[in-house]
Amino acid sequence: MPRVAPKQRLASRALVYIELFAGLLFAPLCSGADVSLEYSVKAAFLLNFTKFIEWPATAFANQQAPFEICILGKDPFGGVIDQIVLGEMAGNRALIVRRLGEASVPQTCELLYVGPELKDTAQTLSELPPGILTVGEGNRFLRAGGMIAFVIDDRRVRFDISQGAAEKAGLKLSAKLLTVARLVSR
Template identity: 35%
Template sequence: MIRHLCRHVLALIVGLAGSSLMAAPQPGEYQIKAAYLINFARYVEWPAGRLSAGAGLRLCLLGRDPFGGSLLALEGRPVQGRGVRFRQVDSLDQALECHIVFVSGSEERRLGLILRGLSGRGVLSVSDIEGFAEAGGGIGMVTEDDRVRFDINQAALTRDGLRASSQLLRLGRQVFGTERGPR
């Protein structure tokens, strides 16, 4: 009788644990994109003078925030021996103080102006605006088959004094601005 009761209790515990695991929310699109931003920072090298010793890595958002707090949650996370510092910025001048700038979709009308302003300044530009990498941005995030992927504009990174690791280049969906063109 006690064995029978123990089996039922164990089955109930396993059933409840399984249902709570099944009910655990999956990360949203912008939580995944926030994680990508941290990983981009791990696999990109900035020019020597751009990252001063002991300074944090400044991750900025230009425009309206689609992340819902996911970027703020990255505050203090270690990347390349530096803590991430998040800041939402309103202007191109403020964006120039950043190491990584995510250009929100709300800035699509000003995209050309923004990319020209960031050009050659040692800032990794990232966005999910359609065609971002082709337009001259550093890394463009795309959603394909319900998965977040990314395109890399190697020429834009070089122009900005940045170097993407070979691992990052291999993971890119498409790489633009190389001698062999998009892959």
Template identity: 30%
Template sequence: MKKYFIEKRDCIHYMKYKTVLLSLFLFCSFTLQQEKNKASEYNLKAAFIFNFTKYIEWKTATSENEFIIGIMGPSPINDPLVEIVKTETVDNKKIIIKQFNKPADISFCNILFISQSSSASLDDILAKTVHKGMLIISEQEGYAEQGTAINFVIVNRKLKFEANVKAINTAGLTASSQLLKLAIIIK
């Protein structure tokens, strides 16, 4: 009789152990899926950024052989952009990636991507970049309304982008009607 209780107790411990392991496995799987989704999201954002270059006209050119994409703050977008840079050009110009940590560091770039993890204030960034011929792209809710030209948003679990036409024009850029047809227009 005593043996039965030991076996039953062992069985209960085994079931608890099994439940804990299953929970841990599911948590790890969920975390890995989130990481995979985050990587996919930034691969898409990088592809969008590259494709924006085909539908934006820069009126002022500062470099004859380089197209510069700046990134404000740390971001998972670096790796996918670096992969694009290896094989692509913009108007036969080599694409250069520059990293900026604070607004004072910002030098001219054709595109400036403001990372969601950037600690700099949007006002400080815009003060440094407005009227400079830069396409400012962000990924923070409300940033298009506050003055960035393009802002990535998730709508119904799909990556979309908002376009602030006034900010695009203020920067001295022209967006094609094809690009604007795909955008959520911010006025």
């Protein structure tokens, strides 16, 4: 039986964020009207991606190395993502958020969010080492070589997947993830 046990404080916090989805469902999502709500959802999605994707062991420096979510370019999430990630784990690893700004992508990143305003996206992506999941905005991101792209579909946040790119980077995407994706390309 499903039960909301008090000991699962983390889970109860997760609920807070999932609650945000409800707002998305019932409140029409206008582009630019409430950016923080949209990005709150996307931040939660980023966290969820870690649950449905398997990283190769080589992606980490060692056993104790944290799971790093890196934000390249301008950070659209603000403090929301920090709240979401706080206390979360990816497997056995602690989750941390690194804001890279315009700097180069370090080897330690496992998930790289590429902001929409970044130039030379394709260039940046092509230079990335394997073992890094790339998440960006819009269809162009996949064409530029990204793996998962957020899209707004029928006023809801969804995503497309480039399975080929992900596999090339040594990532294994769960079939469940693929089923909920809007589009999956090889």
